[in-house]
Amino acid sequence: MNCPIGIFGDTGVGKSRICNRFVSNCYEEDYMPTIFCSYIKPIVHQKNFYSLEINESASDEGFVTDYTDVIEKSLGFLCIFDLTQETSLHKISEFRYRILNQKNLTKVPMIIVGNKSDLTSERKVLSETGQMLADKCCVPYIEVSAKFGTNISKCFEMLLDEIHPKNNLIPVKRKGCLGCIQWLVT
Ligand SMILES: Nc1nc2c(ncn2[C@@H]2O[C@H](COP(=O)(O)OP(=O)(O)OP(=O)(O)O)[C@@H](O)[C@H]2O)c(=O)[nH]1
Numbered sequence: 001m002n003c004p005i006g007i008f009g010d011t012g013v014g015k016s017r018i019c020n021r022f023v024s025n026c027y028e029e030d031y032m033p034t035i036f037c038s039y040i041k042p043i044v045h046q047k048n049f050y051s052l053e054i055n056e057s058a059s060d061e062g063f064v065t066d067y068t069d070v071i072e073k074s075l076g077f078l079c080i081f082d083l084t085q086e087t088s089l090h091k092i093s094e095f096r097y098r099i100l101n102q103k104n105l106t107k108v109p110m111i112i113v114g115n116k117s118d119l120t121s122e123r124k125v126l127s128e129t130g131q132m133l134a135d136k137c138c139v140p141y142i143e144v145s146a147k148f149g150t151n152i153s154k155c156f157e158m159l160l161d162e163i164h165p166k167n168n169l170i171p172v173k174r175k176g177c178l179g180c181i182q183w184l185v186t
């Protein structure tokens with residue numbers, strides 16, 4: 001199943017590092033702002049095959065078109081903030097509002113992700129605060145470190161768990177292709 005997902009979050013929170021860690025298991029310190037980046041990652045999760053299309057849009061408000069396109073096509077969203085930057089947590093609500101507003105829905109498959117958990121002495125956002133926001137939004141919460149790879153696969157798998165039932169994906173046998181299944185969005 002082709003599964004487009006959107007990566008949102010304030011500038012510098014680690015969106016690209018999380019994607020690179022997940023897709024290629026690599027990590028670079030140098031910071032290069034993203035305008036738009038798309039990654040493809042095949043993954044087997046809960047015995048289902050997914051071709052994840054991971055779209056990272058610019059965190060700069062100026063690139064409105066990218067936002068709109070990514071929101072339009074995505075089945076689920078990772079909303080990322082930086083555990084060492086409190087302002088980046090406040091931005092999550094803005095991204096969520098924008099996504100719900102464009103999709104004209106009250107809920108979408110989404111995970112709130114606190115990144116840079118390795119920077120323990122610089123932490124500004126308590127786990128409880130991140131969890132409280134996630135509870136308010138009725139979405140799961142997880143803390144990760146792109147630098148050390150902590151919980152990186154897990155946050156994508158959690159999103160697939162959210163996407164799977166909420167889009168009512170039903171496995172159906174494809175005609176003329178024994179053993180092959182496809183997913184229908186109802
Ligand atoms: N210590 C630590 N630093 C991180 C981690 N993830 C990202 N960084 C650093 O944060 C900076 C920004 O990371 P990016 O992945 O480029 O951030 P981004 O959200 O993609 O930024 P934009 O594309 O500009 O919106 C880089 O200098 C990274 O080295 C992490 O898990 N731990």
Ligand SMILES: [Mg+2]
Nearest residue numbers: 015016033034
């Ligand atoms: Mg980036």
